Amino acid sequence: MRIRPSGQATLADVARAAGVSLATASRALNGGARVVGPDLRERIVEAARRLHYVPNAHAQALAGGTTATVGLVLHDISDPYFSAIARGVIAGAAEHGALVTVGTTFRSMERELEFVRTFRAQRADAIVLAGSGFEDADYRAAMHDELDLHRRAGGGCAVVSEHDLPVPAVLPDNREGAADLARALVEAGHRRFAVAGGPSCLTTVRHRIGGFLDAVAACGIPVDDVELLDHPFSEEGGRAAAHELLDRRSRATALFCVSDVMALGALDVLAAAGVAVPDDVSVAGFNDVPLMRRLVPAVSTVRLDLEAMGRCAMELASDPATADARTVRFPAEVVLRDSTAPPVRQEAP
Amino acid sequence: MRIRPSGQATLADVARAAGVSLATASRALNGGARVVGPDLRERIVEAARRLHYVPNAHAQALAGGTTATVGLVLHDISDPYFSAIARGVIAGAAEHGALVTVGTTFRSMERELEFVRTFRAQRADAIVLAGSGFEDADYRAAMHDELDLHRRAGGGCAVVSEHDLPVPAVLPDNREGAADLARALVEAGHRRFAVAGGPSCLTTVRHRIGGFLDAVAACGIPVDDVELLDHPFSEEGGRAAAHELLDRRSRATALFCVSDVMALGALDVLAAAGVAVPDDVSVAGFNDVPLMRRLVPAVSTVRLDLEAMGRCAMELASDPATADARTVRFPAEVVLRDSTAPPVRQEAP
DNA sequence: CGTCGTCGGGAAAGCGCTTTCCAGCTGATG
DNA sequence: CATCAGCTGGAAAGCGCTTTCCCGACGACG
Numbered sequence: 069m070r071i072r073p074s075g076q077a078t079l080a081d082v083a084r085a086a087g088v089s090l091a092t093a094s095r096a097l098n099g100g101a102r103v104v105g106p107d108l109r110e111r112i113v114e115a116a117r118r119l120h121y122v123p124n125a126h127a128q129a130l131a132g133g134t135t136a137t138v139g140l141v142l143h144d145i146s147d148p149y150f151s152a153i154a155r156g157v158i159a160g161a162a163e164h165g166a167l168v169t170v171g172t173t174f175r176s177m178e179r180e181l182e183f184v185r186t187f188r189a190q191r192a193d194a195i196v197l198a199g200s201g202f203e204d205a206d207y208r209a210a211m212h213d214e215l216d217l218h219r220r221a222g223g224g225c226a227v228v229s230e231h232d233l234p235v236p237a238v239l240p241d242n243r244e245g246a247a248d249l250a251r252a253l254v255e256a257g258h259r260r261f262a263v264a265g266g267p268s269c270l271t272t273v274r275h276r277i278g279g280f281l282d283a284v285a286a287c288g289i290p291v292d293d294v295e296l297l298d299h300p301f302s303e304e305g306g307r308a309a310a311h312e313l314l315d316r317r318s319r320a321t322a323l324f325c326v327s328d329v330m331a332l333g334a335l336d337v338l339a340a341a342g343v344a345v346p347d348d349v350s351v352a353g354f355n356d357v358p359l360m361r362r363l364v365p366a367v368s369t370v371r372l373d374l375e376a377m378g379r380c381a382m383e384l385a386s387d388p389a390t391a392d393a394r395t396v397r398f399p400a401e402v403v404l405r406d407s408t409a410p411p412v413r414q415e416a417p
Numbered sequence: 418m419r420i421r422p423s424g425q426a427t428l429a430d431v432a433r434a435a436g437v438s439l440a441t442a443s444r445a446l447n448g449g450a451r452v453v454g455p456d457l458r459e460r461i462v463e464a465a466r467r468l469h470y471v472p473n474a475h476a477q478a479l480a481g482g483t484t485a486t487v488g489l490v491l492h493d494i495s496d497p498y499f500s501a502i503a504r505g506v507i508a509g510a511a512e513h514g515a516l517v518t519v520g521t522t523f524r525s526m527e528r529e530l531e532f533v534r535t536f537r538a539q540r541a542d543a544i545v546l547a548g549s550g551f552e553d554a555d556y557r558a559a560m561h562d563e564l565d566l567h568r569r570a571g572g573g574c575a576v577v578s579e580h581d582l583p584v585p586a587v588l589p590d591n592r593e594g595a596a597d598l599a600r601a602l603v604e605a606g607h608r609r610f611a612v613a614g615g616p617s618c619l620t621t622v623r624h625r626i627g628g629f630l631d632a633v634a635a636c637g638i639p640v641d642d643v644e645l646l647d648h649p650f651s652e653e654g655g656r657a658a659a660h661e662l663l664d665r666r667s668r669a670t671a672l673f674c675v676s677d678v679m680a681l682g683a684l685d686v687l688a689a690a691g692v693a694v695p696d697d698v699s700v701a702g703f704n705d706v707p708l709m710r711r712l713v714p715a716v717s718t719v720r721l722d723l724e725a726m727g728r729c730a731m732e733l734a735s736d737p738a739t740a741d742a743r744t745v746r747f748p749a750e751v752v753l754r755d756s757t758a759p760p761v762r763q764e765a766p
Numbered sequence: 767c768g769t770c771g772t773c774g775g776g777a778a779a780g781c782g783c784t785t786t787c788c789a790g791c792t793g794a795t796g
Numbered sequence: 797c798a799t800c801a802g803c804t805g806g807a808a809a810g811c812g813c814t815t816t817c818c819c820g821a822c823g824a825c826g
Contacts, residue, residue: 076570120566122538125539126478126540127475127479130473130475145504146504146724148497151497154519158519158521167539169516170507170517190516191474217471336711359711363711363713364713
């Protein structure tokens with residue numbers, strides 16, 4: 069960005085000021101394997117303070133081969149889903165004394181790959197991919213290569229959510245969670261469903277929809293009767309889905325949104341259209357982002373412990389014992405609140 | 418964290434594979450000031466791809482003196498206030514081709530200083546401090562020194578919210594916003610106020626409370642009658658404040674929480690205690706974090722364009738012309754929603 | 767009293783890259 | 797035809813640090 073005239077005191081300056089060699093100064097300040105005489109040590113530390121010495125992390129990384137940096141790739145940091153995960157990752161990294169660099173992709177495969185390359189260039193100790201993977205053969209192959217090279221160079225990595233990559237992964241029970249939700253809705257008496265899903269190129273979306281449909285089918289309800297509303301994986305997408313639902317005068321009694329933010333958008337539109345939730349239609353989301361509990365009606369959803377997942381991903385990525393692709397599953401627990409209820413409308417035949 | 422056996426292809430490998438010198442390889446891959454013959458260039462790029470060459474960012478930084486990195490210090494990334502600011506900073510940085518490294522302090526002055534030092538060590542191009550500063554002489558002096566050294570070394574920096582430091586700053590109109598809110602409440606008929614504030618060592622808190630009290634006083638209401646509830650600057654703090662309010666059987670008709678997350682906590686407790694909002698007591702927050710609009714009742718607050726503020730801070734921090742301490746003010750706009758209304762309860766004399 | 771082991775210190779070799787400076791070549795010019 | 801720009805490629809000097817290897821000094825020991 070800008071030219072940086074060094075201006076900073078270097079270790080050589082400190083060594084000179086203290087009247088010792090570079091080696092001694094380095095040892096005194098980093099407390100390496102070797103010990104430095106207490107008197108010299110004192111003098112060096114004092115000189116460093118006097119000169120406002122700050123080691124150059126790049127030089128250290130270059131010379132020492134270590135960085136204490138982890139790269140985190142996610143879609144959008146202001147999305148509560150990702151910021152919860154990020155919190156976990158950052159907390160986990162802090163315990164390792166590492167810093168987290170964040171790349172936000174806004175769901176672009178290219179940007180995702182680019183960030184991973186950048187993190188490789190930074191020689192990040194670990195790379196964590198949050199957010200689901202794309203179901204795209206080229207993307208998967210490219211990402212596979214990148215991560216493979218990264219690991220071969222000694223770096224760790226982990227993904228949150230299904231990526232279908234042979235790397236350590238934190239896997240929420242998307243399928244099961246969605247299936248449980250479906251069963252709960254069927255049990256409550258629902259027979260006609262609508263599903264608002266994001267772009268089906270996202271693995272997470274496919275799994276959640278898949279789990280939901282399978283369970284519905286298992287309950288003896290023809291899957292073809294389920295209305296699929298394909299819209300972006302965002303609040304705006306949720307809005308669009310609700311609009312489509314209204315436009316086609318859907319007779320669905322329950323709407324499953326594959327993510328809470330989509331549910332948020334849908335609820336907004338439904339409320340504006342005067343559709344009562346849950347009386348006219350039940351609505352459920354997925355993730356149990358903090359605010360779902362607080363809305364009126366409180367939104368039914370499927371809970372995931374996002375922060376713990378982030379932390380776990382960080383552990384997996386930094387654990388050298390994870391050379392093999394280990395996998396940690398996280399349970400998804402259905403939380404029924406006020407936005408879902410048995411269908412009450414008398415339906416036409 | 419771990420030892421990194423290099424394993425990666427280096428520029429030297431690429432040069433050798435292409436049968437050229439280091440210099441040429443570097444020039445071909447970075448498109449520097451000098452041109453490389455198209456045939457050689459092609460050969461080099463091809464070799465780089467074949468070897469999966471990724472430049473070592475640390476070596477580049479060390480040799481070139483440039484990093485394209487910005488350090489962001491904030492309290493908690495999962496707090497919507499900060500994640501909105503972070504989004505702005507990250508977006509701004511992306512436009513400069515820079516990456517953002519995030520340090521979360523959880524409101525610890527020591528950690529804040531430590532992160533700034535770390536970012537200096539990384540030779541970050543810019544350092545952005547989000548979240549308000551602490552009103553602590555030692556902290557201020559230390560931070561002043563750090564930032565001064567950083568800038569003297571050619572780095573940029575900026576702060577969001579009042580820090581009382583001679584560096585570029587993005588200043589929300591905390592005082593005015595709180596004062597406007599106070600006036601609006603007085604106009605609505607309120608006379609007895611309670612203010613839930615975070616620790617008064619935070620500048621932001623002081624300004625918001627100060628602005629509120631000044632305006633109240635200017636309306637002829639004795640400031641001593643305003644109940645000050647001093648609790649942490651968090652949802653938990655908001656809860657505690659509400660509890661205190663209930664415990665002391667306060668007769669306040671309006672509760673001003675200095676931040677939305679505090680209001681969130683307070684509303685939760687009030688609802689649980691059967692206190693009706695706004696009928697029994699009006700509640701207002703500050704920041705207009707996305708979800709405030711969605712709660713029932715929708716929460717009155719003071720809007721700040723957080724993302725724009727983050728973006729602006731990034732610009733200030735990266736603009737070399739900002740050597741002098743420039744300041745950009747952001748307006749704070751009162752947004753009255755359903756959580757505030759004229760007091761209706763007949764009050765005892 | 768000579769020798770060996772140990773310990774604190776220094777010299778120097780890189781880590782991987784950018785960039786200056788220099789050399790060789792081409793083509794234009796007097 | 798000799799000379800001089802004008803280019804393109806290479807050699808090498810760092811950037812600031814860690815770490816290996818070496819060396820001198822000192823106490824212990826035979």
